[in-house]
Amino acid sequence: MTEPRKKIDFLYHEVLGEVTAITKRVEELDDHLAKTAKMLVISIQDAERLTKTLESLPKSVSDDVQRAMLNTGQKLNTELLTQFQKTHTETKIMLNELSINTAGYAKIALHAARKMAILAIAVGSASGFGAALLTLYLS
Numbered sequence: 001m002t003e004p005r006k007k008i009d010f011l012y013h014e015v016l017g018e019v020t021a022i023t024k025r026v027e028e029l030d031d032h033l034a035k036t037a038k039m040l041v042i043s044i045q046d047a048e049r050l051t052k053t054l055e056s057l058p059k060s061v062s063d064d065v066q067r068a069m070l071n072t073g074q075k076l077n078t079e080l081l082t083q084f085q086k087t088h089t090e091t092k093i094m095l096n097e098l099s100i101n102t103a104g105y106a107k108i109a110l111h112a113a114r115k116m117a118i119l120a121i122a123v124g125s126a127s128g129f130g131a132a133l134l135t136l137y138l139s
Helices: 002-056 059-138
Strands: none
Touching: 002 059
């Protein structure tokens, strides 16, 4: 009787370990996205500071700096877009893997729960049948 219990404990610990691994991966993704968002906020703040600085410059210098910034800004925007797409793609791939793994672990847990339910029904039926026989025998 202890053998099925050991198997259930093993399955429980196995699934629990996998859930912990999935949780760690989700936390890593969350940290990665938070860092990316922080970088974007810093870039926006830098752009706002530059705009305020440009407004205080004389018109001719301001025009020259704006042209230079426009050229540089386009390059930076392209690079930022490329990095964002790369990060987005990596995150999407990680989340897809995570969902596939989670579905697999849920399937294992479902099969284990079904086996435990069938075992409980069988044990309950056997004990009920035994009790009925014992009652008939003693009557």
